[in-house]
Amino acid sequence: MVRIFTDTSSMFTPEDGRKMGFDVAPLTVTIAGKTYREREEIETKEFIDIINEGNIPTSSQPAPADLIEVYEKATAENPVLHITIADGLSGAYKSACGVRESMDNKEHIYVYNSQSLCGPQWIMVKSALKMANEGATVEEIIKVLDIIRLGHKSILIPMDFGYLRRGGRLSPTAAAVGSLLKMVPVMSQRDDDGTQLTKVGLARGVKKACEMGLGVFPKYGINEESIVICAHSGNPEQGQLMLETAKAMYPNCREYHLFELTPAFTVQGGPKCITVQMCPSPVL
Numbered sequence: 001m002v003r004i005f006t007d008t009s010s011m012f013t014p015e016d017g018r019k020m021g022f023d024v025a026p027l028t029v030t031i032a033g034k035t036y037r038e039r040e041e042i043e044t045k046e047f048i049d050i051i052n053e054g055n056i057p058t059s060s061q062p063a064p065a066d067l068i069e070v071y072e073k074a075t076a077e078n079p080v081l082h083i084t085i086a087d088g089l090s091g092a093y094k095s096a097c098g099v100r101e102s103m104d105n106k107e108h109i110y111v112y113n114s115q116s117l118c119g120p121q122w123i124m125v126k127s128a129l130k131m132a133n134e135g136a137t138v139e140e141i142i143k144v145l146d147i148i149r150l151g152h153k154s155i156l157i158p159m160d161f162g163y164l165r166r167g168g169r170l171s172p173t174a175a176a177v178g179s180l181l182k183m184v185p186v187m188s189q190r191d192d193d194g195t196q197l198t199k200v201g202l203a204r205g206v207k208k209a210c211e212m213g214l215g216v217f218p219k220y221g222i223n224e225e226s227i228v229i230c231a232h233s234g235n236p237e238q239g240q241l242m243l244e245t246a247k248a249m250y251p252n253c254r255e256y257h258l259f260e261l262t263p264a265f266t267v268q269g270g271p272k273c274i275t276v277q278m279c280p281s282p283v284l
Contacts, residue, residue: 001078001133001135002078002080002132002137002138002141003022003023003070003074003078004022004023004081004083004128004129004132005022005024005081005082006023006025006082006084006125007024007025007026007062007084008025008027008038008262008264009027009090009092009118009121009262009264009265010024010085010117010124010125011119011231011259011262012024012122013040014026020129021129021133022125023070025062025063025066025070026038026041026066027059027061027062027085027092027262027264028059028062029042029047029057029058030058030059031047031055031057031058032053035060036263037063038262038263038264043263044233044234044261044262044263044266045234047263047266048266051266057266057267058267059263059264059268061085061092061096062092064095064099067095067096067099070082071099071103071109074105075105075108078108079109079138080109080110081110081112081128081132081141082110082111082112083112083128084113084114085117085121086115086116087115089117089268090264093113096111112142112145114145114149116149116152116189116277116279117265118154118231118259118261118275119152119229119231119275120148120149120152120154120279122229123227123229123279124145124149126284127145127283127284128141128145130283131144131283147282148279148282151220151221151279152220152277152278153216153217153220153279154275154276154277155186155187155188155214155216155277156187156269156273156274156275157187157206157210157213157242157275158185158187158269158270159184159270159271159272159273160270183203184202184203184205184206184208185199185209186199186200186202186203187199187200200213206274207241207245210245210274211245214242214245214246214250214276221280222250222253223252224252224253224254225280225281226250226278226280226281227280227281227284228250228256229258229259229279230259230276230277231258231261231276231277232258232261232273232274232275233260233261233265233269233270233271233272233274234260234271235273238272238274239274241274242274242275242276243256243258246276253278254281261273261275
């Protein structure tokens with residue numbers, strides 16, 4: 001049977017993996033001079049508290065030792081399929097490819113670039129696990145992952161102008177003007193390789209920003225088989241607002257979910273950010 005392996009950007013914890021029968025390696029975050037394995041040594045609330053003290057965080061890929069531990073178990077009968085966070089958003093994919101090349105059993109190890117994170121990666125892992133448990137081959141699983149990868153769309157709404165300014169993602173002037181005017185930026189994952197964000201627009205207020213972000217989904221084929229995933233970084237009220245807005249605008253989708261984002265994603269989007277992602281569900 002194919003052994004499924006992923007990282008914590010998939011929204012699964014290492015403990016989830018142990019309970020469900022797959023492997024999850026933690027991404028790492030560094031803040032205030034300390035490095036933590038997310039979802040094992042630090043959770044989002046504590047992480048945001050440290051950010052709010054004026055500290056700027058960084059994130060990194062899983063430790064190579066975590067990969068080797070799983071890769072060593074790969075055989076012809078039980079190959080490993082490693083579904084990573086998007087290449088370009090993290091060094092995890094390239095690092096995994098490098099570790100794979102160093103293994104004597106590398107022909108039984110498959111490293112898959114999800115070109116996404118969070119919701120779509122969560123669906124990829126769930127789909128891969130279901131298919132693996134049903135006896136599917138690696139090649140059959142990858143065909144389904146490709147459908148999800150090509151069909152997903154991600155929207156990010158950052159909230160903390162101060163964090164964006166301190167982290168160098170926004171000039172002090174732009175941060176001050178944005179905060180003063182209560183403008184909310186709406187960002188979209190680019191369509192080419194998913195490694196960068198592009199601006200959808202600016203909205204006056206979070207409700208309008210949610211509507212603006214969700215408004216791009218018809219272009220990407222949202223329908224009754226789509227799964228919509230909303231998430232937030234320490235901002236449950238506005239995460240719930242995004243979820244309710246999604247249900248109102250697209251009431252016939254297959255499933256709707258709400259998650260709290262991990263510390264590593266908080267490094268990218270900042271405290272209080274909210275996201276919404278849409279993708280197909282060919283096997284769920």
